[in-house]
Amino acid sequence: MDDAAVRMALSVARAAEYCGCFEPGDWPDLAVSMLLEGSEDAEIAELAGLSRQVSGWDTEPLVAAACERHGVSTSGADESTNLMARLMADELRARPASVTSPMIRLLARLAPPDFESDLANQCLGVEEYLDCDCVQVDPVLEAELGLLPTLRLPAPVVRTLARPLRSTLPAAQPPRGHRGP
Incomplete structure (x- = not known):
């Protein structure tokens, strides 16, 4: 390395x-x-x-x-979210997920209340509707996330870094229907 x-x-x-x-x-x-x-x-x-x-x-x-x-400094919310998105894009290119819109699902989990990342908050707003027929989710966001530039890290390092995030994905496609509050 x-x-x-x-x-x-x-x-x-x-x-x-x-x-x-x-x-x-x-x-x-x-x-x-x-x-x-x-x-x-x-x-x-x-x-x-x-x-x-x-x-x-x-x-x-x-x-x-x-x-x-x-020379590594701590990133803020936007840069951290961007790096997580690039990491997961690399991981999902190598090992596709078994659920639809995995990038949106993963990044939505980074947007707890008061998280200051526009990308994470955008994904949080869309994630609620991924498994229902209430609203058509624009597929462009997931496509754009999948095309993020690579981190240029060796595959074993990407797998190790991505393991905690990937473990938050459902193991199988969730059933159709609105989750609601």
């Missing part, structure tokens, strides 16, 4: 943390994937040796040092 790929992987992981989709216990798996792809960073190697039950007290100093070395 070259420096640009390490920087991107760290940026995406930090964005996922910002969005609440990446826990301290996810860092060891990501670090192992990065090492297997050729990263030689000392902090990444140390993270790889930690357990999944690790706390942020253990991971944060190592992650902060790696981020500082590679």
